[in-house]
Amino acid sequence: MKKYFKLTLISTFIAVLSFFDYLYSKQGNPPNVIIIFTDDLGYGDLGIQGHPSIKTPNIDQMAREGQRWTNFYVAANVCTPSRAALLTGRLPIRSGTDTNEGARVFFPNSAGGLPPEEITIAEMLKKKGYKTTVIGKWHLGHLPEFLPTNQGFDSYFGIPYSNDMDPTTDLTHAEANKNPKIEYFNVPLMRDEKIIERPAQQHTITRRYTGEAQKFITKNRDEPFFLYLAHSMPHVPLFASDDFSGTSKRGLYGDVIEELDWSTGEILNTLKEEEIDDNTLVVFTSDNGPWTVLNINAGSAGPLYGAKATSYEGGMRVPAIFWWPGKIAPNVIMDIGSTLDLFPTISKISGTSLSQDRKYDGYDLSMTLIDNKKSSREEIxxxxxxxxxxxxxxxxxxxxxxxxxxxxxxxxxxxxxxxxxxxxxxxxxxxxxxxxxxxxxxxxxxxxxxxxxxxxxxxxxxxxxx
Missing domain, CATH: 3.30.1120.10 (Arylsulfatase, C-terminal domain)
Structure with a gap:
């Protein structure tokens, strides 16, 4: 009995040492965190998810090397509240970013945003010395007090709301997106608090987001960083760069997804080139299901019923891949997870603590990621x-x-x-x-x-x- 007890203590001690070993690399830094958040990507839109005509070799390889979760959910079925939940670890009803009265997302004439009293992942990680940036679509308030630079991010490059907002044409939304032109949408491109381009040149926006992300990674390779790469697409209007336009068998929608796949590959390759891939957690997911009323310009929920703006499975179950070479145990996880869980999981692996003055709705998934333990989440x-x-x-x-x-x-x-x-x-x-x-x-x-x-x-x- 004593021998068994001694062996148990030794095993526990080794497990604790192993846990802290994965928290910090040989350089002594806590792990970097990258969240790649696509917009309106459907559950069935990736090759690894079974799409028959869209090629996503980089994301597929990411999934094979990491963990693919098949029962992973967002906290809301449209853009704004979904993003609020991801960044705060709290249901949108707690922050007031989802409502059943009128529109459920922020528009160019909205006076609100993510309340300043909410704590974002960026604000949490800043306390640990992380460099933080958001690149891409924000959609949590375009007024100065709600911009990313007032929500814990050191820098911001992207658009403040959806890429189809602030229309300049009398065409219906469906007509404008059937054959979209840059001048149809007066959406601004911002750097920090300043507008640097209007309308945003969306043909090259995915490529420019990717370049900005690569520069941020390279600049901060020697210190911990948090990169929130929130792509504008495949939310309509759909635009692809010259290198991808007309290349997919799935048409323009496929062109856009395949360019996002290229972008993901570039991010992962940059981490490898800078030799920090083994100290970086990368999460790839989507903000909600596909916007199917847009017909051929929308994605697919695969076998799931429903779509964006519904709370059927197709509206809230999304693709999810976790990648961290040498740390995450490659697997397909069929347990339940949620973007709400990213906040407490990142808190755990970064060695930060959660604020005790508020209710969180997420679970720490780190032991599922690292040791394939059962997920703590049982409800949605x-x-x-x-x-x-x-x-x-x-x-x-x-x-x-x-x-x-x-x-x-x-x-x-x-x-x-x-x-x-x-x-x-x-x-x-x-x-x-x-x-x-x-x-x-x-x-x-x-x-x-x-x-x-x-x-x-x-x-x-x-x-x-x-």
């Missing part, structure tokens, strides 16, 4: 604005509402009778098993009731207009 609350559209616990998902599976128009309707699905067995949500599993209905309902006690839907609803 599928919000639509301030309404809980559905909830998942384990393999089962219970629906309270329905709406157009294409997302628009968005109007919700309360179900006369709830619906229950086994999401692992039936990811396409085809077979309602409500009557067969009353105990699962009760279990999920109890979970939802407990959760509702922790939120205040009347707080900070930032939908004011200028």
């Amino acid at each position: 609350f599928y919000y639509h604005g301030t309404d809980i559209f559905a909830a998942r616990k384990g393999d089962y998902k219970l629906y309270y509402y329905e709406n157009n599976p294409k997302g628009y128009p968005e109007k919700l309707r309360k179900l006369d009778e709830w619906k229950l699905f086994n999401i692992q067995m039936d990811p396409s949500e085809r077979f309602n098993i409500l009557e067969e599993y009353p105990e699962k209905v009760k279990e999920i309902q109890n979970l939802v009731d407990q959760h509702k006690e922790s939120v205040d839907p009347g707080k900070n609803q930032m939908v004011k207009k200028i």
Whole structure:
């Protein structure tokens, strides 16, 4: 017995040493963090996810070398609240960045943004001496007090809201995006707090984002950094550079995805060239599902039902790949994860602590990433604005509402009778098993009731207009 106890202590000690060994490289720096966040990329839009005509060799290789999560979710089904959740580790209802009244994203005439009292990943990492930047689409408030440089980022290069906003044409949204032109959208390109180009030249924007990211990596190779690379695309309007235009069998949408794949490869190659790949966690994911009402200019949710602006699986389950050579155990993870979990996971691996003055909604996934331990997350609350559209616990998902599976128009309707699905067995949500599993209905309902006690839907609803 004593011998067993001694061996257990030794094993525990070795595990602790190993844990801290992966936290810090031989240079003594905590790990760098890169989040590559695409816009409106569907669950089925990558080669590794089964797309038959879009080539994504760099992302596919990233997935083979890292971990691909098949049950990974965003916290909201549209841009603004999804981004707020990723950066704060908190459901959008807590920050007031999602509402069921009017628009659920910020526009050029919006007076609000991510509340300054929220703590972003960048603000957390700054306390640890990280250099921080955001490159790409922000969409958390375009007024000075809400810009990235006031939210923990040392620098910013990108557009302040979606690339189809501030239109200059009388064409309908669908008409303008069928054959898009740069001059149709007066979206500004900014560096820090200044507009440097208007309208933004979107044919080259993915290439320029990539170059800015590479320069940031090279400049900060000897100190810890956080790079949030939030691509504008494949949100419409779709634009590709000359090198990719007309090259994909999937048409313009495929051109755009294949250029994003190229960009991802360039980022990973830069890390290898600077010899810091073994001390850098890279996460690749999307802000929500595909905008399918745009037909051929939109992506695919693969086998999943629903799309952007819905809380069906196709609207909120997204591709997710974690890459960290020599640290992350390559695998396909079928446990549940969420962009909400990035905040506490990054906190753990960087050796920072979470603020104790607020409620977080994420889980630390580091032991799943490093040791293939089971994910701590067992539930997902599928919000639509301030309404809980559905909830998942384990393999089962219970629906309270329905709406157009294409997302628009968005109007919700309360179900006369709830619906229950086994999401692992039936990811396409085809077979309602409500009557067969009353105990699962009760279990999920109890979970939802407990959760509702922790939120205040009347707080900070930032939908004011200028």
